Amino acid sequence: MARRHLIIGGGTAGMNAIRTIREEESERSTITLVSAEKPYSRMVLPYYLDRSIAESHVFTATARVLADWGTTTQLGKRATALDTKANVCTLDDGTKVEYDDCLIATGSSAVRAPVPGADGPGVHSFWTLDQARGVLAQIQPGSHVVMVGAGFIAFTILNSILSLGAKLTIVEVAPRILPRMIDDTGAGLVQTWLEQNGVAVRTGAKLTRIDDVKGRRRLKMAAGGDLVADVVIMATGIRTNLDWLKGSDVKINQGVVVDDHLRSSVPNVYAAGDVAEGRDLISQANAVHAIEPTAQEHGRIVGANMAGKDVRYRGSLIINIVEVCHLDVASFGAWDDAKAEAANGVKPDRPAYRKLLWRGDRLTGAIILGPSSDIWTSNDVGMLKGLVQSGVSLGPWKAHLKKNPFDIKPAFIATKTTSSLLPETILGRPSKAPGESPVAV
Amino acid sequence: MKVLKIHPEKCTGCLRCELACSYMQTGDYQPAKSVIRVSPFEGHTSYAPYTCTQCAEGWCMTACPVGAITISAVGAKDVQDDRCVGCKLCTIACPYGTMFYDPATRKAFKCNLCGGAPACAEACPTAAITYEDVETADWLGDFARERTARVLAEAR
C-alpha cells in the first residue's frame, strides 16, 4: 500500500483528499502538501469582497490544522515537473519530493481577454485571494466598475460590488449574458432584472483596448461608445493549471483524463477538481466540471482510494446557483442538451422561469429562476437536483410536469425519489462532519 | 439515532407543526420560516409534512465550502451561523429540497431536530410526526403515490 502520499494543490480538491485519507486509512501514512497558495476556498471570496466576512474566514486549514493532520507542507512553492518513472515531483525552488502516489489538484487560473492594456494598472482578475485583495483595495463607494465578461464567475461577485456602493457596467462579447449557465429566455429575464436594479448591461459588445487616462481606464469598444472606469474586472474565462505537466506521461485532453477511480493514465497518479476530466453523471462521457461540488467529490474519492479503499465514482453533476439582487438563478445537468425533450414555464412579472429537459422519462437537466425570498424556489432547486441526480422514472408525472413545470414537489415525492436517493453516498458510508475527522478544522 | 418519523395518513393539515417549528427556530410564529412544510395532495384533500431526512450522505454538509454544517450531539446536520457565508451551495446540493435560506440574515438554515426535542412532533395533535429511534426512510412516497393517482389520471 502507498505509504507516502503527495498532494499537489491545496484548494478544494486537495484539502478534501487529505481529510479523507485521514478518515479512511487504517495505518498512518505520510502526506506532503505542495501548494502555490495557502489552503482557502475560492468560492468564499465574494463574501470577503463585500466585507461580510474577515479574510481569515476564507482559509480551509490553518498551519496548526495542517500540522495536526500530520501534513508536511511546501507552501508558496509550485510543482514544475513530475517524473512518473522515478515517482519524483520537482518544485520551483529545486526541491524534489518522492512519493508512492500523488494527486494533481492544481485548479485553474483566470485568463484575460487578449486586448492591449489588459495587463495595465487598474485592470484585475478575480480568481485568487491576492487578486481579491487587489479589487477590494480599489473599489470605493461611487466607483465605476466595469465587468468584462458575463459568465458565472462574474455573476458570483455582482452583489458584492453593488453592496460596496459601486456603479456597475457589464460588457459581454456574446449576444447574451450567462451563455454557459442558462438558456436565452432565462438570460433575457436576468438581464432585464439587472437593468431594473441599476446595472448597465452591454451584450454583443467587443472590447478592443484599454487605455490609462489620467488614472482612470478608458475601454475602447468596437461599437456603441467607449466606457470610462475606475476599476476593470476581467472575468473572461479560466484555464487549467497543467502547463507544468508538459513532458510527463500523464495523458491530458481538456484536463487530466481520469477513470472511475480518478486515476490518470499513470496508475499511481490521480487528478481531481478543475484539472480533472472525469465522468459526467448524465452523459457518462468525460468532461471537465470546474465547479466546487465536483472538486469536493473528486477529492474525497481520491482520498479514499489513496487510503487503500476501492471507491468507484458515479460521475459528477453540473450544478450552479447564483443570486443577483435577490433573484436566484440555477441550472443542473444537461440543461443545454439540444436533443432532449423540453418544457418550460415563465412568470415574467415575478420573474420566475423553469425549463425541464428529459431523455425518455428521466429528467436530465433543468433551469430555475425565481425570487430568493420565495421559499418554494429554494425547495424546488433541491428537488430538481434530486430528480436529475437520481434519474428516477417519472412515468405519468412527466406529462404533468410538462404542463405544470412549477409543480415539482408532488412529482418528486410521489415518484419515491427519496427512496432512491437515501441509500446513495459518495464514499459508501455515512459522511463525517468536518469537525469529526481525526482532527477538527 | 432518533429521527422524525412521518405518518402522513394522520396529518389533518392544521399547520401547527409549521408554527411550532418557526417559533422554535426563529422566535416568531412565521410559517414561512418553518423547515417542516406541510404539502397538499389530492387537490387539497390530504396533507403531509415534509422535512430533512438527516440523510447519510449529508449533501448539504459535504458541499459547504467553509465547513459550516456539522453533526450535532443528537445526530442532526446543523448550520453554524457564525461560519455560514450564505453562498447557497447547500441549497442546491441537498437533493431533497430541504435546505432553506433566509435573505434577511443571509444564512442557510435547516432542520436541526431542535437539539433533541423537536417542536413539530410535540405540537402535532394527531401524532402524525413522532421522534423515534428508527432508520430514516421515505415516509411520504407510497402515501403520495396513492393520493395523487386520481389527480394525475384526471389530468390526462
Ligand SMILES: Cc1cc2nc3c(=O)[nH]c(=O)nc-3n(C[C@H](O)[C@H](O)[C@H](O)COP(=O)(O)OP(=O)(O)OC[C@H]3O[C@@H](n4cnc5c(N)ncnc54)[C@H](O)[C@@H]3O)c2cc1C
Ligand atoms: C470568485 C469565485 C467564485 C466561485 N463560485 C463558485 C460557486 O458559487 N459554485 C461553484 O461550484 N464553484 C465556484 N467557483 C469555482 C470553484 O472555486 C472551483 O471550481 C474550485 O476551487 C476548484 O477546486 P480545485 O481544488 O480543483 O482548485 P483550486 O481550489 O483552484 O485549488 C488549486 C490549488 O493549486 C495551487 N496550484 C496551482 N498551480 C500549482 C502548482 N504548479 N504547484 C503547486 N500548487 C499549485 C493553487 O495555488 C491552489 O491552491 C468560484 C470560483 C471563484 C474564483
Ligand code: SF4
Ligand atoms: S438538508 Fe438535505 S442533504 Fe442535508 S441532511 Fe437534510 S436531507 Fe440530507
Ligand code: SF4
Ligand atoms: S450557505 Fe452557508 S451552510 Fe450553505 S454551503 Fe454556503 S456557507 Fe455552507
